Amino acid sequence: MTDTGKYLVITAEEMAYVRREVGTNEDDIKTAVTSLREWLRMQPHLPDAVDDSLIERMYINSKCSMEKVKLGLDAYFSLKHRFPELLINRDIGGSDFQFLMKHLKMMTMPRLTKDAYRVHVWTAVDKDPTNIIWLLYGKTMTCALEIMLVEDYSLGDVIVFDLANVNGGHIVRTDINLIRNLEVCYKTAYRRRLKGLHLVNASKIIHSAMKIVKMALSEKLQKRVFAHLPGSTTLFEYVQRDCIPDELGGTAGPVDNFSYKLREMISREWLLEKDKYMSDESKRPAENRYGDIYGIAGSFKKLSVD
CATH class of the missing domain: 3.40.525.10 (CRAL-TRIO lipid binding domain)
Structure with missing residues (x-):
């Protein structure tokens, strides 16, 4: 993708403010990203085709809850099966x-x-x-x-x-x-x-x-x-x-x-490539409970707002 930094204005002070509000810092983020990437690699049904920046943002958005990030990463890949009309074939040049x-x-x-x-x-x-x-x-x-x-x-x-x-x-x-x-x-x-x-x-x-x-x-x-x-x-x-x-x-x-x-600010090809990565539900471990929340049989009523 191209550089959106020229459009989205985020100062160093604002970034520091966001981190303080959710209770994290640079060292904590690096440790969390490393741990979450290792967790992702161990999930047989999930691809690990995400950048560290995505994991970091999801960590921030989840108020530094590792469990919620794991739920989010699973949902990020599995919801494409449930809502393909929203999450795949997003051809912005079409x-x-x-x-x-x-x-x-x-x-x-x-x-x-x-x-x-x-x-x-x-x-x-x-x-x-x-x-x-x-x-x-x-x-x-x-x-x-x-x-x-x-x-x-x-x-x-x-x-x-x-x-x-x-x-x-x-x-x-x-x-x-x-x-x-x-x-x-x-x-x-x-x-x-x-x-x-x-x-x-x-x-x-x-x-x-x-x-x-x-x-x-x-x-x-x-x-x-x-x-x-x-x-x-x-x-x-x-x-x-x-x-x-x-x-x-x-x-x-x-x-x-x-x-x-x-x-x-984004490449058409970048977004279409992102659309290809989704969970392989045939490989989801039987004990994996995230599928009950976000997978094909997921229930909207089980979800809650932070």
Whole structure:
């Protein structure tokens, strides 16, 4: 992959802050990565085709819990069997991806919040709901997660979803199961933590949107959803303005400066190669309990949020 360091802004001070918050340091990380890589080599059903940077990020994202990293590594490879529509064949140069970029703008903001969270913004939704294919946007989200798992250094995520153009047609076409499946991937295979989901410009559609949220997200994540009326500034009680595009009242710059920029920083071949590596369930040891949680027969209800 190419260097995303020029886009994702992470200072040495921010990296040190994240490490302090999760209770780790350079020596501890090196010891953990070595141990986890050895554990991975001993798993007959898992490939060891991961960089040390991925293991380190997963360790940080798991708040330095070795057991949770092991769960995460198993999920990272095994969930591709369970959710292939989200986690494999992610051809960012394909016509599907070119289509979706015209109908909804998705972006990962380069600057961390003051509390070291990464901000993601979805805006400019096409008013015609037939042009919004949620599965493609879900797959695009996993592409961003893939990049952040080797490049980002943060304590989790803040998502801002602009509902200005969203209407009843979008709501009825929303796939509840897709959202649930994304949550599983998000918090297990990528070990990310959601600080807040902010629905902005939310007046006309808010009741329907909140109903979707309650059906789709786990109870704990529901408590991290916030709605903001058009013209209000309540979003900035949670996220500073320099992390939000100008069009949504922030000062970071125009939306087009950020939309799909993270996707542009990676090689098409790199991502397709990542898609090839998955667990071999025929070799999973009988005593391995991770498969009961994340494998083909895994249950969403068994998962919990950090």
